[in-house]
Amino acid sequence: MMTVHLEVKKRKNPYIPIEADEIIPKNFINKDQELFVWRGNRKVPLEEVFLKRIEGTASYAKEIEIVITGESGRIKRVGEYMDAGAILIEGDIGMHCGNFMSGGTIEIRGDADAWLGREMTGGTIVCRGNAGDYCGSGYRGEKKGMRGGTVEVFGDAGDFTAEALAGGTIVVHGNAGDLCGAEMKGGALVIHGNASRVCGNMSGGTCTVYGTVADMLPTFAYVGTTEDPDSRTALTEFAGDVANRGKGRLLVHSFIRA
């Protein structure tokens, strides 16, 4: 087993964004491999931004855990294309964490910025704090969002959560923002709190909201009421989005029409 400790160094100008897509477990199998990050428009060695300390050895990515500490809230693209192993982020993490991820686990103890788990195909992301907008979505212009794996957010999630979701599961324990599940094509979106205008133009998949949906869209057909087996709460089931001849399922605890 190997643990890679990456501590973000104090920065003179913390507002310059850092792109760190090379921070994935498999890149540390060879301890001497030179890795780089982008600081603004400059490519710099990883060690210029992070204090690196490695314990143990590993022959496979799955035996590696990366632990990121310090002011990491503006560090983007950590875990992009990650396929195995683990990343633990003690604080906050910047945008696009876990883009295109296919395996392994990422745990964020703080908040995640926008685009968490964008277009991921497998693996698990756990965010203990809040997630920003577009969690588990596709990038602008992309036909499909997340296609597989699991994202669990214990705090709130932002607008457009699970936009174009095509597979996998997204669970938000807090509230989610506006237009969540828009263009959903498959997979499951579960929101334990409230949300608004959910699932516009949905064509497939299932979205469950245990709180209240504000500005409920008029283009969903009433199906009936069911009792949720886990929480034993009554849910109203809709099918839609009928404007798109969609075959999605939308289950809500309560809703307010726009």
Added chain:
Amino acid sequence: MAELLIKNACVIDPINRINGEMMDIAVRDGMIVESVGPAAAVIDAGGALTLPGGIDSHTHICGTKVNFGRYMSPEDMRAGRTTRRGEMHATSGYSVPTCYGNSYRYSAMGYTTVLEGAMAPIGARHTHEEFAHTPLQDAMANVLFDGNWGIMQAIRDGDQDRVAAIVAWTLAAAKGFAIKLTNPGGTEAWGWGKNITCINDRVPYFEVTPTEIIRSMIRANESLNLPHSVHLHCNNLGTPGNYACTLGTFDLVPDLNDKRQTLYATHVQFHSYGGSTWKDFCSKSEEIARSLNAKPQIVIDMGQVMFGKTTTMTADGPMEFNLYRLHHNKWSNHDVELETGSGVVPVTYRRSNLVNSVMWAIGLELALLARNPWQCILTTDNPNGAPFVKYPEIIGLLMSQKYRSKIFATVHPQTEHRTPLQAIDRELDWYEIAVMTRAAQAKALGIIDLGKGHLGPGAIADIAIYPIQIKDIDPSKEYEQVIRAFQQTNYTIKGGNVVSRNGYCTGTSHNTTYWVKPEVPAALDLDHDPEFEKYFQLYTVRKSNYIVQERALHLNRCIETEASL
């Protein structure tokens, strides 16, 4: 006084009828001169093929629909990334790259001049801003007039002078270069949920036909003495059997200009289809080429399709809707107020697909069956048929039957029953390729007199030196070397400055936008015409904001013409 001497150049310069002569080229202050002094900087071409800078007379690289293609396709933006290097900016995108991406890639291939094929006047400002950031090419833009309400009204009223007046005013307002008609009348019909199937259908409400629009615009073009001819994207693009419509359109064209063609028909590959459905779809390149060969007043460009991913974009909104229904891919469609429309759809052309294979063959057939290379220009309608970075492969295909056969063996097996390509043994030579990639463009656009497209004294020093010795190589066998050579110059020189060296580009060039300002008699000046003002009550912008001011342009050169009205 900056002087440069290019020694030992193997020059092909069709406009000056130079075919493979070893010579020196002298440059002073950005212009080609007879001779320079002993202090001149020297580039030794070492016998390498040296051509005038390449000119693309129909491409889509700047403006609103190009930008829409960029932001609807993040996968395309990821496909062609390059990082910052020296003076080169970072770039991204493959079929619709960023401005710098387009500029560097064209420059590496020796291109120094480009014409944006379709600029809606109301979006002109955006196009000009992108021109400013396309630093290694001079640029000009076709202005879309295919659904212009004022013009259709004037045609209906039989007021030919007013047609010319609106063209003159709009070209100068948009800082455009030439008249573009995209599916004339069809995009306006699309606004009513309809299309135009051929040249004698009537446009809803305006009750004019494409025939009337094309004839009237040709007359207006020639009465304004514009450098370029009318630039036409025929009706009914991309549908089986449309070749008949194309032939009918060609038959409308009189021969009115002794310096150049009277009609430039663009991406004719997309308009040379036989059959009645996609099931019996076939090539009609022979019929189209026969018509072209009999009509020196027409110049076409190929609109070659190459296999792979790309993005289609055109002002032809209804056509893009049909394409969307075929592919069910992402689709964007725009209504552009009182003048035109547009659509964008990403596509992949596949060898395993019979229709795509036939399309691929048709473009090549047109180039091989057109007897006069001055009448058939090499394009892909970038990026509609393929991104322009495929031009070198097309050159290879045109120069080598062996290469064509090799690719033919990989396409859909039914292709040979639908196209005559395998029966054509013509192989184009270096001179013909030089015509089809720069000289014919300069002539067709009417910019030879501005010093474009040739290497004679007085010309602008736009020069491309390719790493190939044409005397030592047989392109029909060694096509791979030909392709490689055309992919990257040793030197691309623009306005006397080296702008690209072995693919490494510099950010410095005095890239200039060419635009046209026709002088019309005071009675036809629409600046204070109350009837014309009325249209601007229907636009979302005021007339004063619609006009692109000269100061909004980068370096620019205005071509003033004297109208014969």
